[in-house]
Amino acid sequence: MSKKFFIRGQAVLISLILLVVTIFGSVNVSASTAYTGMRNISALDFVKDIRLGWNLGNTLDAPTEIGWGNPTTTKAMIDKVKEMGFNAVRVPVTWDTHIGASPNYTIDSAWITRVEQVVNYALDDNMYVILNLHHENKWNIPTYANEAQSKAKLAKVWEQIANRFKNYSDYLIFEAMNEPRVEGSAAEWSGGTSENRQVINSLNLTAVNTIRGTGGNNASRFIMVPGHAAADMDVVLNDLVIPNNDSKVIVSIHAYTPYYFSMDINGTSSWGSSSDKSSLTTELDGIYNRYIKNGRAVIIGEFGTIDKNNLSSRVAHAEYFAQQARARGIAPFWWDNGYYAPGKADTFALLNRTGLTWYYPTIAQALVRGSGGTSTSIPSNTSTATNTPTKAPTPTNTATPTNTATPTKSQNTNTPISSAYPEDINGDKVINMADVILIASHFNAVAGGSNYDKKCDLNNDGAINMSDVILLAMKFNTIIGSNTPTPTPSTSVSPSTSASPAILYNGRFDFSDSKGPRCAWSGSNVELNFSGTEVSATINSTGENWFQAFIDGVPQTPFSVAYNPTTVKVASGLSNGNHKLVIWKRTEASQGEVQFQGFSFGSGKLLAPPAPLERKIEFIGDSITCGYGDEGTSKDQHFTPKNENSYLSYAAITARTLNASANIIAWSGIGLSQNYGGQSGPLMGDRYPYTLPYSNVQWDFTKYVPQVVVINLGTNDFSTNPPDKTKYENGYTDLLKKIRSSYPNAQIFCTIGPMLSGSQLDSCRSDITEVVNGLKSKGDSKIYYVEYPVQTESNGYGEDWHPSLKTHQLMADQLTAEIKSKLGW
Numbered sequence: 001m002s003k004k005f006f007i008r009g010q011a012v013l014i015s016l017i018l019l020v021v022t023i024f025g026s027v028n029v030s031a032s033t034a035y036t037g038m039r040n041i042s043a044l045d046f047v048k049d050i051r052l053g054w055n056l057g058n059t060l061d062a063p064t065e066i067g068w069g070n071p072t073t074t075k076a077m078i079d080k081v082k083e084m085g086f087n088a089v090r091v092p093v094t095w096d097t098h099i100g101a102s103p104n105y106t107i108d109s110a111w112i113t114r115v116e117q118v119v120n121y122a123l124d125d126n127m128y129v130i131l132n133l134h135h136e137n138k139w140n141i142p143t144y145a146n147e148a149q150s151k152a153k154l155a156k157v158w159e160q161i162a163n164r165f166k167n168y169s170d171y172l173i174f175e176a177m178n179e180p181r182v183e184g185s186a187a188e189w190s191g192g193t194s195e196n197r198q199v200i201n202s203l204n205l206t207a208v209n210t211i212r213g214t215g216g217n218n219a220s221r222f223i224m225v226p227g228h229a230a231a232d233m234d235v236v237l238n239d240l241v242i243p244n245n246d247s248k249v250i251v252s253i254h255a256y257t258p259y260y261f262s263m264d265i266n267g268t269s270s271w272g273s274s275s276d277k278s279s280l281t282t283e284l285d286g287i288y289n290r291y292i293k294n295g296r297a298v299i300i301g302e303f304g305t306i307d308k309n310n311l312s313s314r315v316a317h318a319e320y321f322a323q324q325a326r327a328r329g330i331a332p333f334w335w336d337n338g339y340y341a342p343g344k345a346d347t348f349a350l351l352n353r354t355g356l357t358w359y360y361p362t363i364a365q366a367l368v369r370g371s372g373g374t375s376t377s378i379p380s381n382t383s384t385a386t387n388t389p390t391k392a393p394t395p396t397n398t399a400t401p402t403n404t405a406t407p408t409k410s411q412n413t414n415t416p417i418s419s420a421y422p423e424d425i426n427g428d429k430v431i432n433m434a435d436v437i438l439i440a441s442h443f444n445a446v447a448g449g450s451n452y453d454k455k456c457d458l459n460n461d462g463a464i465n466m467s468d469v470i471l472l473a474m475k476f477n478t479i480i481g482s483n484t485p486t487p488t489p490s491t492s493v494s495p496s497t498s499a500s501p502a503i504l505y506n507g508r509f510d511f512s513d514s515k516g517p518r519c520a521w522s523g524s525n526v527e528l529n530f531s532g533t534e535v536s537a538t539i540n541s542t543g544e545n546w547f548q549a550f551i552d553g554v555p556q557t558p559f560s561v562a563y564n565p566t567t568v569k570v571a572s573g574l575s576n577g578n579h580k581l582v583i584w585k586r587t588e589a590s591q592g593e594v595q596f597q598g599f600s601f602g603s604g605k606l607l608a609p610p611a612p613l614e615r616k617i618e619f620i621g622d623s624i625t626c627g628y629g630d631e632g633t634s635k636d637q638h639f640t641p642k643n644e645n646s647y648l649s650y651a652a653i654t655a656r657t658l659n660a661s662a663n664i665i666a667w668s669g670i671g672l673s674q675n676y677g678g679q680s681g682p683l684m685g686d687r688y689p690y691t692l693p694y695s696n697v698q699w700d701f702t703k704y705v706p707q708v709v710v711i712n713l714g715t716n717d718f719s720t721n722p723p724d725k726t727k728y729e730n731g732y733t734d735l736l737k738k739i740r741s742s743y744p745n746a747q748i749f750c751t752i753g754p755m756l757s758g759s760q761l762d763s764c765r766s767d768i769t770e771v772v773n774g775l776k777s778k779g780d781s782k783i784y785y786v787e788y789p790v791q792t793e794s795n796g797y798g799e800d801w802h803p804s805l806k807t808h809q810l811m812a813d814q815l816t817a818e819i820k821s822k823l824g825w
Contacts, residue, residue: 038170038217043250043297044329046170046222050128052322052371053088053333054081055302057348060115061092061134070338071354078121080356085368085375089122090301090333091115092134092178095157105156112164123171130224130301130333131165132175133157137183142192142199142228150199151206158210166216175224175252175301176207191235192228200228201241208243224252224299232257232283237290251291254302255332257283261317262305265345269310271317272682274696281324288328300325304335307347307360312675315366316682320694322370323592327542334367365639369591372544372562374640425455439468502609503528503599506661507585508691508699515540516597520589520692522626522646523664526596527582532604534572535581540565542694543592544641550582558586560642565597578607586645588626590667593692615660615825616704618743619651620684620735621712623668624755627652629799630808637799650803650811651710657816658825663704667693671716672731673723684713685735701742708819709739710749714764715756722763732771736783746782747822753788754803754811761790786818 260267507524
């Protein structure tokens with residue numbers, strides 16, 4: 001089987017790879033480097049690439065692999081985890097039941113071979129692997145009385161493990177110990193004693209020195225060390241000493257937080273309020289300020305929540321935890337112990353390892369989504385969800401923004417022709433180590449020789465040599481057809497705290513950050529006029545967000561920004577004149593916040609801003625209004641952010657048709673009384689008041705006063721189990737009261753459809769019309785009920801049974817007619 005050995009390949013290949021890594025010491029790492037040995041990167045950059053992990057719990061850390069009820073680990077299990085979107089696996093191992101007597105403490109050869117086989121399952125999938133000592137507390141006891149004996153055994157065990165894996169690449173990480181503590185002691189889970197913490201420092205030092213002493217790749221391998229019980233407590237972390245102040249040492253923390261929600265079966269089952277999120281972000285900020293801010297990397301090796309029949313709250317917690325950890329440069333690993341028994345303690349299982357299905361695909365998807373990953377799998381036991389959106393053909397009914405100039409020929413640098421990038425030798429649209437390897441395989445060949453390949457001769461001088469390597473290095477990590485960073489043009493505009501007066505910001509924006517305006521909700525967009533032949537935008541995103549740019553009304557290729565400020569060359573090669581740019585946020589607020597940090601125009605300049613539209617419409621809804629899955633081609637497809645396009649939702653189409661701006665306040669899976677699946681969690685009434693829901697920045701309702709408000713809520717409330725009638729109607733009424741108090745003169749359209757049918761639709765219709773008629777009877781004459789027809793097979797479906805592009809257009813046609821009839825637009 002394939003192993004990640006650095007000793008592979010020719011010496012010249014090693015030299016070439018090391019050259020590129022030396023030139024680009026801190027470039028972004030990627031999975032394509034899994035075969036290249038030890039990279040010259042910082043621990044912080046390393047952990048950023050370990051995006052999201054999964055624990056193979058209660059397996060190799062049991063007395064025998066199947067001793068605690070889990071099946072024998074297979075490659076197919078790890079493949080399933082990889083397909084879902086995790087890119088790392090923690091392999092807890094208990095060695096004590098496979099170790100001989102002192103003084104050598106020889107590890108059973110069959111056991112370490114089996115451990116190596118499991119490690120290779122993940123490495124062969126280009127996944128990171130953490131290998132540790134787990135459940136060794138019977139002998140690894142942090143007291144003065146046991147210190148010498150514990151250190152002696154610890155050193156012998158790590159010496160054998162480290163030697164076995166010394167030639168593996170840096171995709172393998174060693175973790176010195178798991179939750180070291182004195183079992184049964186009074187302070188076992190409250191930080192331990194000063195003695196315990198001091199001895200743990202000594203044990204960590206022994207482990208690190210032993211691993212480093214084995215040489216090979218272990219001399220620079222990344223090693224994780226924990227404090228007492230791996231706890232995130234000040235008393236623990238204040239006393240934790242990093243062995244030798246080693247820059248390749250990573251702090252290991254376990255964070256089952258908040259405890260009463262995550263682990264206590266008798267604790268609270270709900271999570272997702274503003275205070276819940278604030279508490280979690282405060283805890284993660286503490287880790288960030290203590291370590292990451294000061295250059296020390298952190299991995300949360302274990303976190304998770306047990307099943308209290310509270311799926312919605314678990315999903316919300318999982319996504320928020322992964323997102324916030326990732327935003328702070330921390331890699332979180334879900335603790336999966338394989339135990340599935342809804343409503344009972346310790347039920348952390350996500351993957352059904354026997355059936356190779358997911359017990360909780362929505363939790364796994366939330367983790368991947370929150371961490372900015374994508375899934376290549378379709379969970380086999382997912383229900384028909386309404387809270388998550390893959391790729392469809394380019395829509396034929398793409399509308400252009402109103403009030404735009406005559407379209408001008410433009411070249412979008414997001415989709416360069418492949419010949420513009422000869423450095424992409426293998427044509428996979430990524431310039432990376434695979435291309436270096438191709439050059440290496442033809443190194444020193446000359447034209448006419450049997451080993452000469454013209455594609456590797458980048459400078460066309462008839463010889464493949466170091467000059468070609470350097471040319472490739474200058475484009476290293478370029479992703480062709482995406483938002484590759486480009487040099488900053490000479491003329492630029494950087495938003496201030498009040499934003500540039502020459503840029504029009506449409507939607508809910510917060511201007512309090514000097515780096516630039518921030519937004520979150522679907523359809524948030526910027527408009528500006530400029531002169532020149534090119535335009536670039538610098539954008540930051542706390543998640544994976546996708547954007548649609550328009551130059552003079554001509555749609556450009558969609559692009560994404562995820563987690564780091566990125567300068568995107570939106571267009572170049574334009575005619576030298578005046579142009580209009582629109583950048584539209586296609587993805588919804590759950591994908592994270594976006595910050596527009598500046599615009600550049602080459603030798604051109606920013607011009608006077610476009611005039612804001614007088615007509616204004618606010619749309620309040622769920623996944624339908626977000627445009628979830630609208631670019632999909634099958635109801636069996638599942639969500640990737642790339643294919644959620646709010647620009648082609650019924651809401652955006654209606655607004656454009658009526659020459660109005662659209663504020664879209666929508667969140668997939670959300671309801672008024674319960675979220676999708678009958679679960680609790682933040683409802684629309686909780687999220688509606690915010691500009692930035694994740695940052696708890698509230699919206700000033702005087703900043704946007706619409707003439708029309710459209711509500712489309714109820715699909716999730718009635719999707720599975722019918723909601724409590726009183727609770728749903730009260731939720732709807734409360735939202736209407738807020739709308740009416742903020743917009744006294746607005747015409748309100750209470751709509752429903754097109755995903756509900758049958759008795760579900762009957763009940764939802766009855767409740768909404770009851771609320772609407774009740775308000776009318778009290779004198780509110782500006783409120784109406786509108787029902788969209790149930791979607792049909794003949795019009796197609798988007799992903800997860802969501803409305804197709806055709807259905808969205810039909811909805812927009814109906815809604816447009818309704819608004820025209822009431823307002824005369």
